[in-house]
Amino acid sequence: MTRVGQPARDDDPDRLYTVTGGRSQAPQHAFDVVTLIVSEDEPQPGMQSEHARILRLCARPTAVVEVAAELGLPVSVVKILLGDLLEAGRITARHPRFVPAQAKLPDLDMLKQVLHGLQKL
Amino acid sequence: MDSRSSDAAVLPPAARTPLRSTADNALKIVVVGGFGAGKTTLVGSVSEIRPLATEEVMTRAGIGVDDPSAVRDKRATTVAFDFGRITLSAESVLYLFGAPGQERFWFLWDRLFTGALGAVVLVDTRRLDESWYAIDRLEHHGTPFVVARNNFEPPRHSLAEVREALDLSPGVPLLDCDARDRESSKQVLIELVRHLYARAEAEHPHRVELESAP
Ligand SMILES: Nc1nc2c(ncn2[C@@H]2O[C@H](COP(=O)(O)OP(=O)(O)OP(=O)(O)O)[C@@H](O)[C@H]2O)c(=O)[nH]1
Numbered sequence A: 001m002t003r004v005g006q007p008a009r010d011d012d013p014d015r016l017y018t019v020t021g022g023r024s025q026a027p028q029h030a031f032d033v034v035t036l037i038v039s040e041d042e043p044q045p046g047m048q049s050e051h052a053r054i055l056r057l058c059a060r061p062t063a064v065v066e067v068a069a070e071l072g073l074p075v076s077v078v079k080i081l082l083g084d085l086l087e088a089g090r091i092t093a094r095h096p097r098f099v100p101a102q103a104k105l106p107d108l109d110m111l112k113q114v115l116h117g118l119q120k121l
Numbered sequence B: 001m002d003s004r005s006s007d008a009a010v011l012p013p014a015a016r017t018p019l020r021s022t023a024d025n026a027l028k029i030v031v032v033g034g035f036g037a038g039k040t041t042l043v044g045s046v047s048e049i050r051p052l053a054t055e056e057v058m059t060r061a062g063i064g065v066d067d068p069s070a071v072r073d074k075r076a077t078t079v080a081f082d083f084g085r086i087t088l089s090a091e092s093v094l095y096l097f098g099a100p101g102q103e104r105f106w107f108l109w110d111r112l113f114t115g116a117l118g119a120v121v122l123v124d125t126r127r128l129d130e131s132w133y134a135i136d137r138l139e140h141h142g143t144p145f146v147v148a149r150n151n152f153e154p155p156r157h158s159l160a161e162v163r164e165a166l167d168l169s170p171g172v173p174l175l176d177c178d179a180r181d182r183e184s185s186k187q188v189l190i191e192l193v194r195h196l197y198a199r200a201e202a203e204h205p206h207r208v209e210l211e212s213a214p
């Protein structure tokens, strides 16, 4: 599979490398793109600035993709940063309840809730 | 790709609308379609936030990487996508993803679609061929979906003709929409959830009984 027409961004590699401290370890914790992140701690002086920003951002529940959009970083890089914070007990993660490995389709109650929510829009 | 993501600029922090502190269950629906089919417009017209853009890092092999050294080695590239959200209740929030539907983006789909309730295929009838791959893949993957025709101009074909041209299974809902119109976009999402509901009921006739048992 070729990636014709999708230029790599020159500015990205070094920046991403720096942000993650050059680690190439996959995160231990599986975050979904819509896992909701909640801070359990205030930013500390001397903390890596991305970590501090995440803690400020997630004072209220914030999805992984929203964190990525706000920080201007790719989702997979944000997941590494979140893994650090989770391990340090500085955030908690609220994972989606619908897990497709367990059920192909969500349960009817959940779907009813979605329908009602949309109808109220 | 990168120039395209600029139409959904990142909001300054002051303009953020945070979720309620009780939010604990996020759901996903993916809107796919060809370039310019109206994905960002549809997401934006129903979203409670302005669509936000983000990106995912992908290796050349097409697998999402959690490995920034791969980026450093230029073995990877980035793909932009955008999203919006709708608060459904004190606990639940629905995220809508706008994703390009062409074959070369399939690796992004696999990542985003895992755990998605279903998909909306947004079709621009002037470029029907851009939807074939998306429809094919969703069908093979078993992801429930509806097809919405985004009418950029007064439609020249009946929906039956569109259904035939797309070779859609009879069970797949097909409807018209105006992605710029909130009510119309909302109806597309409602149609998808109704479709999901009907499928869930048909596939799990005993589930309700089981769950209501003490
Ligand atoms: N007339 C008309 N124009 C529309 C409609 N929906 C979208 N547009 C316009 O079509 C253009 C493309 O819409 P987008 O929402 O950016 O499409 P997209 O699928 O997100 O495009 P890419 O992300 O670039 O692939 C924009 O200028 C929209 O304003 C529609 O229903 N009718």
Ligand SMILES: [Mg+2]
Pocket (backbone or CB within 6 Å): B039, B040, B041, B082, B098
């Ligand atoms: Mg778009």
